[in-house]
Amino acid sequence: MSDSFFNLYSHGFARVAVGVPECRVADPAFNAQQTIALARQAAQQGAALVAFPELGLSAYTCEDLFHQRALLDACESALAEIVAASAQLAPALVVGMPLRVEHQLFNCAVVVAGGRIHGVVPKSYLPNYWEFYEARQFSAADCAAAGSVSLAGQTVPFGAGLLFEVENIPFFRFHVEICEDVWVPVPPSSFAALAGATVLVNLSASNIVVGKSGYRHQLVAQQSARCLAAYLYTSAGKGESSTDLAWDGQALIYENGELLGESERFADSSHLLVADVDLERLSRERMHQTTFGQSVRRHREEVARFEVVRLRVGVPEGQPLPLVRKVERFPYVPADARRRDARCREVYNIQVQALVQRLSSSGIAKVVIGVSGGLDSTHALLVCAKAMDRLGLPRTNILAYTMPGFATSERTLRQARRLMELVGCSASEIDIRPSCLAMLKDLGHPYAEGKPVYDVTFENVQAGERTNHLFRLANFQHAIVIGTGDLSELALGWCTYGVGDHMSHYNVNASVPKTLISHLVRWVAETGQVADGGEGVLLDILDTEISPELVPGNSSSGPEQKTESVIGPYELQDFHLYYTLRFGFTPSKVAFLALAAWGDRERGEWPEGPHVPRHEYTLAEIKRVLGIFVDRFFRTSQFKRSCIPNAPKVGSGGSLSPRGDWRAPSDGESAVWMRDLARIPDGPDSAQAG
Template sequence: MTDRLRIALAQVNPTVGDVEGNAELVRRNRAAAAGQGADLVVFPELVISGYPPEDLVLKPSLQQRCRAAVEKLAAETADGGPGLIVGTPWVEQGKVYNAAVLLDGGAVVGARLKHDLPNYGVFDEKRVFVPGPMPGPIVFRGMRLGVPICEDIWTPDVVECLQETGAEILLVPNGSPYELDKPDERSNLAVARVVETGLPLAYVNQVGGQDELVFDGASFVLNADRSLAVQLPAYESALTVTDWTRTGDGWRCAPAERVAPPARNEGIYRAMMLGLGDYVRKNRFPGVVLGLSGGIDSALTAAVAADALGPDKVWAIMLPYRYTSPESLEDAKAVADLLGIRYDVVAIGDPVEAVNRGLAPIFDGKKPDITEENIQSRMRGLTLMAVSNKFGHMVLTTGNKSENSVGYATLYGDMCGGFNALKDLYKTTVFELSRWRNQHHPPGALGPAGRVMPERVIDKPPSAELRPDQRDEDSLLPYGELDAILECLVERELPVDEIVAKGFKREDVKKIERLLYLAEYKRRQAAPGVKITRKQFGRDRRYPIVNAFRD
């Protein structure tokens, strides 16, 4: 009977669809773990295909390629080195499962199939996978391992079944995406499963960005007494070998690396860095280009991009028109200088006037209004897309969640772009993060330390500068009030009466509710962006465009 075991936790960053590359990632980590004397290496959920594969996993060619990669890795374990637990799509009798497969001694020893398939929020697993049966433990070198997969530990049933059928340790492969307060929620759930079963638990989470999702890693080990034995870092790849010993009370993990999780603002900022950085790198863009207006949204976007990619891969363009203030020109240049990014000025006056002249016969007799304002915004979008087409840089759009909620954005104008790091940030959070970044240099940031924007960018009243003396809050409520109402409507789905009872004016709540529903058609065409909150527009909150309901 085995009394000691060295288990390596491989917190890795796979790429969806890159089966060969992901298998090589497994191979490299196995070699590193073997060098540290590991007996077993545990990888995250669906590491072979990447997670979430969405409808890609329904392609028979992908299924076959994943199977071949797993069988090749299994054959390599004949070298007497560590065994592997890898996540992969697994086909049995024509059905596709989300599986964790044990490879050892040159063979596929067995597979455990995910039983609880999440089908809420960002998850659509019932669309593409078949639920597996209640699992029993799987034997590895004399030890009975329970291998519940991600959602399998969010309710008691699966781990209870594993405990009752003789599991000695719970090894949990995960693809758990980041959102505010999610790390605490994971920890609390894991503690509950440990208390219920009396078994130690190792939680191995994926790290990296995938479209709008960010996987923050932060893998950990809890002993049966609920003590934290291991805590891996968030937002970075890591390989940690843990030492386990059989005692009279069961298996126990020796204390090892314990990295404190980041605080709220650091966590949000690093999620944006990782999400944007992986989106650009995995899609093989040479860099990004954005309109730098001298305002806070574009300044924060530029800072995140420089930190995620390096200043040499960020190109800022100021696109002034007659309403652009001298202060905005100064502030945009100052932001670019502080970040060390390329900065150019392309005036849009002549092309805007050309469009206005071309439309003059059709608009004859009509007073100028928001139409002319939108022409300015759309000319900026056209200019940035022309630069993108010519040089290959992806356009970053810079709108925040407050403005996108109520439609305070121009379709095909300032909404033009391939990715939006600020998509799920309310304006009040934009202010918080800008102040935070001016005072902190995030771990792993490639941009400069110190201030990244002048204080005036943070302090001045936000303005789209599409007409004289324009201020955002002239059209909207003060951002603190607007964001509080939106949080009630979007994240919490509260009825209007309950929001009014919190002290808000009914006419303000009804106005914001109306704008929220009317802007759905714009949001449906918006660029993807990093998920931060519980209800991100797009993957989480899916409302109909044609919608006559009002509360």
């Protein structure tokens, strides 16, 4: 079994770190040893890059001591120690120090890897306000005339326009700026990102005052989001002078606006923050967001000024290296209760507003909807009810029909009746069995002669009869048919062409995945948006096993057909859908992420830690279910998606509308995805995965 599958570097990730060493003011030898110790910790954890604070070798608070030759000489000696130590360390290191260059002093970041210095970046913007007066001691980057500098026996590139490309890690190009550089209106890293930098590094000292920690979060989050980049931020901690200032040692790692990690503040000792950044994801976001390329064109002069310095780092190979990054099991549904509540409220209101607009613009005041007693039609009916309330129309303008067939269970029929009563719509019941029998007889189907043949035709006759009734009822009542099929069913092609879960006049659920719909129904129940006693009705529906109920069963304990036994668990398939649709990841990477989220702990498969809920899947199970998804999504189902009705897009996770997020040929093949799927091992043993 190949260990490469279980190594994060095989899937477009890179492990990065931010170190906040304890320091002593004007003691470079001590500071170098603290830096090396953290660098060794980062190397042991498989990091490819470690960033340290601004002026970390000297300490930031040296003030006019920066003009003392003894201190500057000691800083260069300390750097030489770090360079020598780096020969035995895998990651690249970025350390801060004062540096003399052609009769000027610069506040610099030095990039070290593999026993060599690869470049020196001076600070571009020097703060000279409030408690800062750096211009007293330092020159800004644009004051430099030299493009290289002799340092530790090497002649190395020098300047603010350096980019460092890690040749042996795909998509890994980083840029370094220093503290104030990110506080200005147009940070240097903005242009660096346009020049290809996917990782932005900020060596900061940054004393702490009330409110500053939150503002750092805002700065770093927004810069990483605007630049579609990862952003590493470090600040000075214990040991800096408290003559007039205090220091909290805050370290942050963001990726495209999302916080991956934050260190403990006001720590009593050196500390290290480690995170895994998804470089492939950043690359794909830039490729997808074509305005990024337009920005490159508009700022081509600034972009052209950058020089690329190439280097290599040690990457752990031939061993499992699982993610330290938390991968949410339900990417469409936030795990945090407050964020989940806000997400449900937002999605619900989007759906309601879209339906209100469709009814208002069409001049139609009534809707027709089929109510099965299952999840999707329940939520669609709730949306219709709220839309009628917003329009000031009676809920009796919702013409709801439950249409029992040959396999309808007593449970779902009872739930449909209770739900319609709860909503207060116009409730009707039509037994479709007589019309289905007439159709089966016309077809010459064996069932019409009393033979128990439950084939696809038998199923589709029922689904088709329901849809036929709904459309004709809408014609008769001057109404529109509201569709109930969801995003998950469209992705898997788990809908019958031209019938209710595929075709309607307007579908409020088409871009909402099954996992989110279940939370929406629960949210409606738990937030008191239904009449007294209605919560129990909705919770009963949530507890009902998902089934099309088209084939009669032999047991009263449950339906004969169980959807998830055919197409796989929706919780896994929605996970696969999100990373395939939103980012275009290969099946092998999707499986790697799924293993990080859903791995079976008892078998020694990931994940470990406090974020593991109650369900687990083995890698073999993940691979099997992903295989179902890949073939159905890419090969067999697009022709259904190519002609779906209008529906509102509700989230950034994407929709499958042929007029919006997803345009694909109906006769495409799944071969390339299936070949990549075959690269996934069936599952590790406990020794390999431990």
